Amino acid sequence: IQFPMELGIPSASRISALDKLSSDPSMRNQYLGIPVAVQESSLMPRFDSDFSFHSVLLAAKKLFASVSSARGKPTARKKLVIFTNDDDPSRGSEVQLDQAIGEAVDLAYLGVSIHLVYFRGTHSPSVPLDASKFYRAVLCQGNRPDENIDDFLQERVLDLAWPGVGGFASFRSSIRAKQHRKRADLRSRFYIGNGLGIDVVVYCLVRRASIPRQVTLEKGTNQPTRVKQRMWCTATGKSLKDSDIRFGMEYAGILCPFTSAELNTLHRMAPPEALGLRLYGFAPKDALLKRRWNFATARFVYPNKSVSKKPGMGSDAMNALNREKDRVFEEVLLFTSLYERMLERGQVAVVLDTLRRASVPRFALLVPQHEKRDESGAQVRPPGFLLVSLPYEDDFAIPEHDIEDTWEAKVSEDDFEKRKLAAQKAIELIQTMNFPSGHYNPEDHVNPAIHRYYSRLQTLALEGGEVDGADIKKEIVSSEIASMDAPNVKELGQEWATLTVGCDFDPEMMLKPKTRERELKSKERAEMKDAARVSAQEELEELGLWQFLRNLEDEDIQGAGAPMRITLQHLMMFCKAHGVKQTGKKGDVLARIIDLNTSRKKTEEK
Structure with missing residues (x-):
């Protein structure tokens, strides 16, 4: 039996609130109503001695009850999955067992079924779960006949050392099937011979990730637009149909016209009956x-x-x-x-x-x-x-002559030994690097361009303003530096670079002249901006306005705390020292300075 639920489209404010709940554990626990005993308890590898298991069920009951009251009707059939490596969290206490059974009964009344995933400890991997200590009474709510108890527990309990059991195994298989969706690239025919196929x-096992194409939308309804194209002849001004269009391709200095059907025939490498x-x-x-x-x-x-x-x-x-x-x-x-x-x-x-x-x-x-x-x-x-x-x-690029006659004859013995040593250093460098999965795996590294694109898109969609490029760079680089944390990696890399290109190698000399000139100009502009920022800060410090403007929190800049009359030029100098936009009226520039100081203080508090 399935219960369809109509879900509304979440707004930017709701998505931002969920992000805050996921990033702040205390706010999340307060929102879900989880008791302090549950928040402060250590769930791995064992529960604390003063921890009561019924607090977990109580928190789940509050969550499902709040969902039911918000929807105005009872909760549909839900599953509460408990992951544990302790088969008796009550430590033999009958009071805690009775309290847990009571909470389980309340959850069953709300339509919530409890499932258990048991992790065997490393100290006793061959010891299975003993459900008679605690979980049999909790899962059965203490009132199920003994003749059906084994079938019921087989459906509700999963011991990770067993093969797949009952409904939980099918539940896990369905989850995995949804995570790894198979998309067919194409359907064709495999011809074996003699008319047999x-x-x-x-x-397609691996597909290149790319930034999606933008879709033009109508401003009022946000519905996709449709593009219509019309062509006219420049000589006569006549409107042309698709059948009147020819495609010209230059061959031997002559412009040869082709129709669309002829071009399709030229691009066709095999007839339809030969595909496969x-x-x-x-x-x-x-x-x-x-x-x-x-x-x-x-x-x-x-x-x-x-x-x-x-x-x-x-x-x-x-x-x-x-x-x-x-x-x-x-x-x-x-x-x-x-x-x-x-x-x-x-x-x-x-x-x-x-x-x-x-x-x-x-x-x-x-x-x-x-x-x-x-x-x-x-x-x-x-x-x-x-x-x-x-x-x-x-x-393949095949050399015209034998390798022994060309390459080894031109390479001296010293260079040959140096290259062999560089190859050995490269092998040693790769073996020393500490990859997360034990070997190089492209899935361990993110594409910076795609990561930056989706981060900015998410920030703009959630009405968060402009994204901070430094945070994105830090997040990208953190995954890349993990393989460079092993000892002696930087030293080996420097030795390999010295053997390969020498000590006096300048990477900029490998660039094209225009690219090198463009890089030099960009460096000069960056140096000029840095010098202008430093000079603006020094000038404000001489006037005694630097600390005053850094601590400014309201628009009252002519109060008793001001050392002198502050003009728009002073505010623009402060913006230049921080790389903030300087143009605009005095009130706009002042608002940017206040926002800058507020964001800086929040960052320092974190």
């Missing part, structure tokens, strides 16, 4: 799968198990549907047999990849992939084929 689905994967043969895996040939991201190929349903309810439609199901079953069986035999013999399949109409035909390898499951039996890596593209001969 298999419908397959190709999945076409098998050419088999080869040993070690013979063709080379690391140096890996120039593109592999894709995943899996049989298409979907059945196309045709409209109709008669006997002909049912017969056609049954024939379609039989065809899909036979193709899946053929795909499975081919996969298992290639996996058994350690071979790969050589195919011609023409999956798209406008893509360049390229030879590729179908590499069988082993299925992998985790400790609970959930599938982590599915069985199927990896589609690995092979390069052409033109994709």
Whole structure:
């Protein structure tokens, strides 16, 4: 039974309030009504001796009760998941057990079911959960018949050392399926030969992250707009239709006109009947799968198990549907047999990849992939084929002469030894770096451009004003410096740089002349701005206005505390010293100074 709930679109103020609740634990606990005993207790690795378990259930009951009162109707079926490594938090106290049972009964009345996830301790990983000490009475509310108690606990309790059990395992699988959504790149056909083929689905494993394109909206309704394009002839002024348009391409100094259909034909690399994967043969895996040939991201190929349903309810439609199901079953069986035999013999399949109409035909390898499951039996890596593209001969830069006749003859013995030492230093440097996952993983590092874009977009959407670039840079760099915290990394990097480019290497000399000139001008402008800020601060300090303006909190600048009459020029000098906008009326400049002082004091208090 499902209860649909209509959810409103959250405003910027509500999202900002949620951010404050997530960042401030004391405010969050006060909002949720969690008692102080729960806030001050240490939940890992064990509960404190003076901690009462019913306080957790009491806090959950207050939360669900407040949601029910806000909605004006009872709460729908909800789950309260408790993570623990202690099978008896009451320490044998019957009073605490009775209090916990009472809170569990109240939660059941509100429609909340309690589930338990038990973590086995490192000191006794083979000892399972003993539910008879505490949790059996709490989960059953003390009134369930003993003959159904095992089935009930199997549904409500998950011991992480067991394989998946009952409904909780399916609940966890559904959560994982929602987190890892599979999006098919395209559907095509795998031709084996003699008119035999298999419908397959190709999945893209890695996709480049990019900033989304902007969408033009109408100002009043925020609805997407539609663009209409019209063309006129410059000579006659006649309005042109799509059929009147030609596309000119210059060839041998002559402008050749083409229609849209002719251009589509030129871009088409393969006819429609030749699209797909076409098998050419088999080869040993070690013979063709080379690391140096890996120039593109592999894709995943899996049989298409979907059945196309045709409209109709008669006997002909049912017969056609049954024939379609039989065809899909036979193709899946053929795909499975081919996969298992290639996996058994350690071979790969050589195919011609023409999956798209406008893509360049390229030879590729179908590499069988082993299925992998985790400790609970959930599938982590599915069985199927990896589609690995092979390069052409033109994709490599092959020297005209042998390496022994060109390179080694021009490199002296000292330089050769220095290069060997630089290679050893590079290997030592990579092995010394402390990566978060034990080895380099691109998922451990964020893209600065995309991260900065979404941070600014979030700040503007939540009506927070301009985003601070220093905070974004600090957040980005913090994840990058984690691999540089290992000892001797900086020293090894300096030694490798000295061996590779020398001590007198200037990186700016590698830039183009225009780029180098632009960099020098930007540095000069930055130095001039810094000098102007320092001179403005020194001048204000001589006049005795620096500390007064730094402590200014209201617009009364001519009060008793002012050392002299403050003019607009003095306020603009203070703004220049802090890099703030200087133009505008006196009241506007004064308001910027007050905001600057307020934000600085808040930062110092934090």
